[in-house]
Amino acid sequence: MAVPKKKTSKSKRNQRRAHWFKKAELQAQRALSLGKSVLTGKANGFVYPTKEEEETEE
Known part of the structure; x- marks a missing residue:
């Protein structure tokens, strides 16, 4: 027979x-840090096409 589950405590829920x-906060910090480094041109671990590269491919 079906038995109802036990209620989760408020402390467990809050935890x-x-x-x-x-x-989520850590991911937001990483995204902001990556965005800042891309804007300053110091990004080493992130590869993205620049306008110069796009024009040479055409």
Whole structure:
């Protein structure tokens, strides 16, 4: 027979939510850092086409 599941405590729920928000915050920091390095031209780990390369391919 089907038995209802136990209720998750508020502390467990808050812990999971905090972990989820922390992961999102870390990804946002990485994206912002990558964007800044691309704008300054110091990006080493990110390859992207420049306008000069696009014009030479045509």
